[in-house]
Amino acid sequence: MKKSQLGRRTFIASSAGLVGAGAAATFASPAISQNRRKWRMVTTWPKNLPGLGTGAQHFADQVTRATGGRLTIELFASGEIVPAFESIDAVGAGNIEMGHGAPYYWKGKAPATQLVSNFPMGLTAQEYNAWYHFGGGRDLCDELYRSALGCKFLPCGNTGIQHPGWSRKEVNSLDDIKGLKMRMPGLGGEVMSRLGATVVNLPGSEVPGALASGAIDWAEWNNPYGEASMGFYRYAKYYYTPGWHEPGTVLELFVNAEKWDSLEDELKAIVENCAYATNQVMLAEFQARSGPVLDSFVNDHGTIVKELSDDIMREIGKVSGEAMQDLANSDPMAMKIFKSMIEFRGHQIRYTNVAEGSFIKARALEYPFPS
């Protein structure tokens, strides 16, 4: 899709621009009073939503701070000036300078964005960063976002491994999946649908009620920290693992391409480094806070953590690969990105399994240790 197709309407006459340059030229003012800009960042999150909204705010604050206000980022929550799912249009058209969201929200405009988010049985957060910085990911993401969305892309957050969901029923075999009423959006839902589940789309606000009433048997959300306030443990006893469907979902900064190109290299460097730092800080928050929340689910609320069997996971792996191949076949840019990611993935499976995997398993054995 061409950039010109994206600007469906002009939301707001641009009020961003240069201020103070005239005054600064008349005397030897401090550096930071010259060439000040104010940029707006629209997000797809409610204001200060824990983890996602607060992470986007962290990014905005760090850029403002690191530029001494030469580039001030003002954050707008979803719906404040642009509806969440129109954010990319507003930024692509140049009416807003930047935005923060999740790549797969834009699948209707560019199917390949689903892969930029990561994919079922794909990469861990650590591997995704490795692919982005040292596996060709940066150039491919930039090519996609520039050509299809009129934007510069930067990774700016990661949820880490997401849990596949809360279930009212035990799932011990592939037969148990057939007819299971599951709330699981995106590519994960596509895989479960191919395995015979009845996949239901529900907005987040309706999910707890549907699980409580039995209208759905299974609800996917994100991770323990993100689920703490949803109360799913009240309605479903089983908390399933592994998070094969979203093994490290990337969150994005998207910047209008022309506005990005107009930035001095110094400001580009600040935005890039603040985005990469935020990428780490957001993942750190989900990691830090999910541990105690999961302990509380188990110890205080009687949640039973259950692992899907190897038989089920092998079939999920096979069907995930088929679904990804179909996605790649549907779109040339998706194919280009998919080829890069699966080649990279192929070289990471053994290493991550004997490095991260082997250590994590051994550490969880029973042995005395100070606490």
Place this chain on the structure above:
Amino acid sequence: MKKSQLGRRTFIASSAGLVGAGAAATFASPAISQNRRKWRMVTTWPKNLPGLGTGAQHFADQVTRATGGRLTIELFASGEIVPAFESIDAVGAGNIEMGHGAPYYWKGKAPATQLVSNFPMGLTAQEYNAWYHFGGGRDLCDELYRSALGCKFLPCGNTGIQHPGWSRKEVNSLDDIKGLKMRMPGLGGEVMSRLGATVVNLPGSEVPGALASGAIDWAEWNNPYGEASMGFYRYAKYYYTPGWHEPGTVLELFVNAEKWDSLEDELKAIVENCAYATNQVMLAEFQARSGPVLDSFVNDHGTIVKELSDDIMREIGKVSGEAMQDLANSDPMAMKIFKSMIEFRGHQIRYTNVAEGSFIKARALEYPFPS
């Protein structure tokens, strides 16, 4: 140790400072011509050593770029102007502005730095970042580095899980460890020594020869990427896992505390964000490059990856805990940091095991997938 004790000698009369400020004040010059500083960064690494030296250079270049040269960082490799292990003295005394190294190098000055590096059976890189940003780690590291070393601390790189080593002999039981001649420095070596191994200290350059001759049975280095050029696969068939001894070793930026305090908040923000971004970029490089190297060890050189048994790992876990408790008991600051880290660790074990651990294991099963 007091900061005043650290400045054993003045290496270099300080040539860093403000230049150009007088000229800049006489006309409305561009912001970047005012208040320019040049800072030196000494490192404990050879020039452009893959991963470590190149990562430190990346940090220096990003700060120079993001400040438009207002803060230019000039990197010096180990020995160029300061011997590697005197870096912290030179920076603590203010003769050099900053340095890049590994915290455990300074254990002779402050035992707690060994914990700042991470510890046997400790935290993954992702968990360490979570502890640093959201578990109280930042304040504790700052307190230690300021009081004992006269420096501001920032995490600025991570090796990821390190492999415990290459062995000429199979190790199938705790008995096999008794008398095993192992090159494993640091706390990992301490644990193996308690288990009856004969731990030998050797500089890196002598390790391949000692393994080739059988003077040692086992050699620890770091990870596949770091070991690619060492040729250990020629002399030892077994590549052991898991990397319990260094499960995510942190690399550090240390900045003279007074010089750090003198920075405008804007420059502090740039240095912080560039350090956190470099933290991610360095780990990304080790991750990206280790995968293909490990595949090559196995496929091209006949290396056999072996996992230490659960029985051995339970004993290693127990003895690691005892060794860490002894370290904590020896020093009040080590105790303070240890308590914080092990409380945090206690809440991460279940979560990381069912999130990262469960996914990594399932992904490594046999099933058809595009490649």
